[in-house]
């Protein structure tokens with residue numbers, strides 16, 4: 721997926737969080753958005769996904785030469801972020817089945833095979849509400865990594881992960897398909913050291 725940002729800006733009341741952000745991402749690009757706590761990384765991601773409107777400027781998404789209309793875009797992106805909740809009333813199997821109705825996995829990976837790959841087989845009938853924060857984060861990342869979408873967005877990907885799960889993140893994130901575009905918001909350099917493009921949100925004030 722190709723993404724073009726033109727003079728993008730977002731403000732809350734009178735405070736500009738970022739301004740004059742122009743950027744082009746080509747299919748398969750890996751972009752990191754960095755900056756300290758409260759600098760606006762998550763706000764930018766939410767504007768990028770259409771969850772929040774921009775205050776000025778323009779965003780365009782293209783698949784090949786076709787522009788994707790803003791109201792169709794959400795089907796094309798997989799997001800793992802701390803503020804996006806999983807459905808707590810579902811068991812793991814129910815949640816993954818539900819997810820696959822809208823965003824099937826790559827290579828027709830089945831729900832049981834996905835759960836096995838995440839090493840969560842013992843929890844397949846457990847309610848999401850009873851998952852630990854690390855298990856939830858692993859699940860969110862797994863859904864993002866395995867969904868068959870052209871754009872993957874990760875916000876603070878290793879938050880709540882222990883060393884073993886962080887290692888798993890580094891392995892999996894680098895296995896994304898070459899034609900999947902990846903955007904990571906982070907202030908932990910190890911999370912995004914493989915990204916060839918890095919922007920500091922503080923440069924756009």
Ligand SMILES: Nc1ncnc2c1ncn2[C@@H]1O[C@H](COP(=O)(O)OP(=O)(O)OP(=O)(O)O)[C@@H](O)[C@H]1O
Nearest residue numbers: 732737755756757758759760761762763764905907
């Ligand atoms: N809905 C909102 N209304 C008003 N201000 C907001 C709103 N959402 C975020 N902000 C403000 O925007 C600024 C940027 O917040 P944001 O969450 O984007 O930062 P961040 O870089 O992702 O931080 P962190 O690293 O702590 O997750 C903060 O000052 C925050 O208080």
